Amino acid sequence: MSLKTAVWIGVFIGGTVGSFVPFLWGGGLLASVLWSSIGGAAGIYVAYKLFR
Numbered sequence: 001m002s003l004k005t006a007v008w009i010g011v012f013i014g015g016t017v018g019s020f021v022p023f024l025w026g027g028g029l030l031a032s033v034l035w036s037s038i039g040g041a042a043g044i045y046v047a048y049k050l051f052r
Contacts, residue, residue: 006051007044014043 018039022031 001051003048003051006047010043010045010047011040012043014039014041014046018042
């Protein structure tokens with residue numbers, strides 16, 4: 001798997017998981033967007049570290 005593919009998979013999984021985090025405590029849409037961005041960035045970081 002190429003690094004580019006791994007990063008995109010990390011963005012997708014991280015963003016998806018991050019968007020569900022606020023719903024655990026009843027957060028709104030803005031919190032969901034924020035956490036999705038954080039999850040996407042974390043997914044990029046993890047994918048880069050694993051497949052570099």
